[in-house]
Amino acid sequence: MSYPPQPSAPAPGAPPVPGAAPGRFPGAGPGLAPPPGAPAGGGYSSPIPIVRTHLGHAFASEWTKIRSVRSTMWTLGIMLVLVVGVGFLIALAMATDDWVGAPLLSGGLFGLMLGQICIVTLGVLVITSEYGTGMIRTTLTASPQRWRVLAAKAVVFFVLAFVLTTAACAITALIHSSVLSGQTVPEYEAGDPMFKDSVSDSGELIATGGQWFDATVGAALYVSLLGLLALAVGAILRHSAGAITTMVGFILLPLIIALFMQAESLRDVQRKLIEYSPLSGLASLFGIPFFDDADMGGWGLLGMLAAVTGGMLLLAFALLSKRDV
Amino acid sequence: MIEAQGLTKTYGGKTAVYNLSFTVQPGVITGFVGPNGAGKSTTMRMILGLDEPTGGTVTVGGHPYRRLPNAPRQVGALLDAKAVHGGRSARNHLRCVAQLSGIPQRRVDEVLDVVGLREVAGRRSKGFSLGMGQRLGIAGALLGDPQILLFDEPVNGLDPEGILWIRNLMKKLASEGRTIFVSSHLMSEMAVTADHLIVIGRGQLMADMSVRDFINTHSASYARVRVPDGEQAAREKLSAALTEQGAHVQPEDDGALRVGGMPLPRISDLAHDAGIRLWELSPHEASLEEAYMRMTQGAVDYRSTADHRAGLQQAGPVPPQGYAAPGPGYAPPMGAPGMPPAGPGVPQPGPGVPGMPPPGVQPGYAPPPPQGYAPPPPPAAPQAPAGAAAPAPREGETRR
Numbered sequence: 217m218s219y220p221p222q223p224s225a226p227a228p229g230a231p232p233v234p235g236a237a238p239g240r241f242p243g244a245g246p247g248l249a250p251p252p253g254a255p256a257g258g259g260y261s262s263p264i265p266i267v268r269t270h271l272g273h274a275f276a277s278e279w280t281k282i283r284s285v286r287s288t289m290w291t292l293g294i295m296l297v298l299v300v301g302v303g304f305l306i307a308l309a310m311a312t313d314d315w316v317g318a319p320l321l322s323g324g325l326f327g328l329m330l331g332q333i334c335i336v337t338l339g340v341l342v343i344t345s346e347y348g349t350g351m352i353r354t355t356l357t358a359s360p361q362r363w364r365v366l367a368a369k370a371v372v373f374f375v376l377a378f379v380l381t382t383a384a385c386a387i388t389a390l391i392h393s394s395v396l397s398g399q400t401v402p403e404y405e406a407g408d409p410m411f412k413d414s415v416s417d418s419g420e421l422i423a424t425g426g427q428w429f430d431a432t433v434g435a436a437l438y439v440s441l442l443g444l445l446a447l448a449v450g451a452i453l454r455h456s457a458g459a460i461t462t463m464v465g466f467i468l469l470p471l472i473i474a475l476f477m478q479a480e481s482l483r484d485v486q487r488k489l490i491e492y493s494p495l496s497g498l499a500s501l502f503g504i505p506f507f508d509d510a511d512m513g514g515w516g517l518l519g520m521l522a523a524v525t526g527g528m529l530l531l532a533f534a535l536l537s538k539r540d541v
Numbered sequence: 542m543i544e545a546q547g548l549t550k551t552y553g554g555k556t557a558v559y560n561l562s563f564t565v566q567p568g569v570i571t572g573f574v575g576p577n578g579a580g581k582s583t584t585m586r587m588i589l590g591l592d593e594p595t596g597g598t599v600t601v602g603g604h605p606y607r608r609l610p611n612a613p614r615q616v617g618a619l620l621d622a623k624a625v626h627g628g629r630s631a632r633n634h635l636r637c638v639a640q641l642s643g644i645p646q647r648r649v650d651e652v653l654d655v656v657g658l659r660e661v662a663g664r665r666s667k668g669f670s671l672g673m674g675q676r677l678g679i680a681g682a683l684l685g686d687p688q689i690l691l692f693d694e695p696v697n698g699l700d701p702e703g704i705l706w707i708r709n710l711m712k713k714l715a716s717e718g719r720t721i722f723v724s725s726h727l728m729s730e731m732a733v734t735a736d737h738l739i740v741i742g743r744g745q746l747m748a749d750m751s752v753r754d755f756i757n758t759h760s761a762s763y764a765r766v767r768v769p770d771g772e773q774a775a776r777e778k779l780s781a782a783l784t785e786q787g788a789h790v791q792p793e794d795d796g797a798l799r800v801g802g803m804p805l806p807r808i809s810d811l812a813h814d815a816g817i818r819l820w821e822l823s824p825h826e827a828s829l830e831e832a833y834m835r836m837t838q839g840a841v842d843y844r845s846t847a848d849h850r851a852g853l854q855q856a857g858p859v860p861p862q863g864y865a866a867p868g869p870g871y872a873p874p875m876g877a878p879g880m881p882p883a884g885p886g887v888p889q890p891g892p893g894v895p896g897m898p899p900p901g902v903q904p905g906y907a908p909p910p911p912q913g914y915a916p917p918p919p920p921a922a923p924q925a926p927a928g929a930a931a932p933a934p935r936e937g938e939t940r941r
């Protein structure tokens with residue numbers, strides 16, 4: 217070992233060094249305090265320097281963790297393939313029509329609807345795999361400051377998911393804009409609010425800066441928030457299958473239930489279910505909202521999702537600090 | 542230093558640990574022993590702040606673990622269940638734990654060398670054998686070069702060489718002044734490893750003393766006496782003479798006598814007075830395993846039996862090998878007061894016969910576990926004849 221030497225304490229039972237002040241480590245120069253963190257009256261002190269740990273250490277650890285398991289590669293790889301691949305196929309299919317009747321970048325929605333399941337799965341696995349394998353006990357022994365572990369997990373996962381989803385959405389948007397640009401908006405559609413601002417002077421369909429932003433950064437933020445919500449649900453349920461099922465239910469159930477609410481008296485409930493379903497926000501961000509006269513746009517729904525996610529994360533933190541592991 | 546005060550843990554309605562108070566001192570190996578389900582792992586989890594005690598407190602170096610400064614540099618732990626994500630390589634596992642604990646990365650390769658996993662460090666730990674997994678857990682415990690080490694069943698799954706290795710490792714760590722707290726249900730292993738013992742049964746403290754004191758308190762020594770082969774008459778005469786002077790005499794299958802409650806010189810004098818030659822007169826001590834079994838046997842119903850049985854340390858009539866009856870269902874060493882000694886070679890049905898536990902004692906050496914759990918089979922190998930000098934230094938190595 218090649219650590220800087222530090223004064224070491226004698227083994228207990230060793231005869232006291234004559235003249236040594238009580239509590240002082242024999243061998244240490246006068247006035248040399250025991251190394252920080254050395255236990256009072258402890259019998260051994262390590263030559264490895266002791267550093268005060270902080271949130272940064274937890275970030276580094278979680279970054280190593282998320283990179284070193286295959287589930288990360290699988291879920292993120294499949295997400296990229298789905299978003300870009302499905303986006304590409306849709307662009308090809310649409311390219312045969314002179315006028316597809318939808319905003320330029322809207323085709324990216326369908327790949328991302330599938331891709332979000334991968335992000336949700338990864339979000340769940342980031343935490344539940346620790347419970348499933350027992351790793352959580354090692355982790356929380358190494359960091360009894362439990363909040364630090366969950367905070368680092370949330371941040372590392374969120375940033376990774378956001379960066380990769382943004383990249384996938386950007387590639388898809390580029391494909392759509394290059395394959396589908398050149399469509400001319402027919403006269404009768406030009407007044408439609410859906411195409412407001414996105415018709416060029418020469419009557420061609422274009423995507424505004426806002427639409428580009430919504431379909432890439434906005435959509436990725438939305439999906440990453442869903443992933444973060446999944447992480448919180450995973451931390452609360454501590455069970456992979458249970459948490460993934462819960463999240464898939466959260467995403468799909470509102471639409472499925474609405475499908476069966478055909479009675480006239482339930483019209484209002486049905487509409488609210490569809491309007492506030494997680495997929496509705498994503499569709500709005502791609503410029504094809506479920507209802508033209510919706511109360512809330514894509515960013516409003518994103519704000520709601522963020523609020524729900526924040527609430528669930530708080531619950532996850534509270535439970536983590538309280539429960540036995 | 543670990544200090545527990547009135548530690549209690551209940552899960553739902555089930556009490557796993559009850560009112561446990563003990564202190565684990567630095568510089569020695571403290572064995573933490575108890576049958577399956579006694580609450581050892583639960584206690585260790587409470588020490589590490591993983592489980593919150595229902596009652597009482599436990600501190601490490603004066604602080605509850607979750608408020609201990611630099612906790613991973615002060616305490617290292619090997620937990621009983623593999624607490625490792627199997628999809629990660631050994632090196633990456635240690636790397637992420639080191640990062641979390643603020644430990645320099647080169648320490649990872651050091652501990653990989655210490656446990657001998659350097660070659661397979663790049664492999665996913667899912668494919669590791671039981672012993673390799675155990676070594677990885679030990680590497681994790683050593684990562685912070687801590688002052689206090691907890692090992693929950695460290696020899697589990699290790700081969701004889703591995704057992705010897707971990708034993709020597711723990712001794713070395715203790716000699717450096719560290720606090721070593723190691724759990725096991727193998728007393729034979731603890732006999733050659735630990736200096737101090739904390740025994741629990743059903744979540745309650747049963748003993749807290751040095752290994753030496755434990756043997757002295759909970760077992761008695763006896764002498765093996767053998768007259769020349771074929772001198773049946775001399776044997777009976779000696780037996781009668783010794784019994785008359787207050788010794789407990791039991792015949793053994795090989796024709797020797799087991800004499801309890803009488804010092805060796807006195808036996809020799811009595812034999813001399815009776816004009817009987819002796820071919821053997823040797824001191825023996827009951828093994829730690831026996832003392833432990835007797836004690837935890839008491840955990841079944843310890844209010845009425847624990848004290849009662851202590852000191853009633855005599856052989857069953859004709860156990861096949863030694864007197865810690867092996868076979869299905871451990872029966873405690875026999876010699877109930879008032880039971881006439883069996884004649885030589887005559888098997889006598891009674892509590893000492895394997896498979897027929899004495900009344901009031903349940904079969905199986907472990908207290909019947911609470912719910913949904915089958916007690917493990919008793920040790921398969923017959924106890925080494927109690928005659929073999931107790932704590933046999935290599936005994937544990939042949940067992941898991």
Ligand SMILES: Nc1ncnc2c1ncn2[C@@H]1O[C@H](COP(=O)(O)OP(=O)(O)OP(=O)(O)O)[C@@H](O)[C@H]1O
Nearest residue numbers: 552557575576577578579580581582583584726911
């Ligand atoms: N999380 C839990 N929930 C419910 N019961 C538990 C829990 N953990 C432990 N127990 C119960 O507490 C008792 C003590 O268990 P523990 O694992 O501490 O025993 P042990 O001494 O480590 O046993 P072994 O030698 O088999 O490892 C057992 O009866 C067990 O069923």
Ligand SMILES: [Mg+2]
Nearest residue numbers: 581582621693
């Ligand atoms: Mg255990």
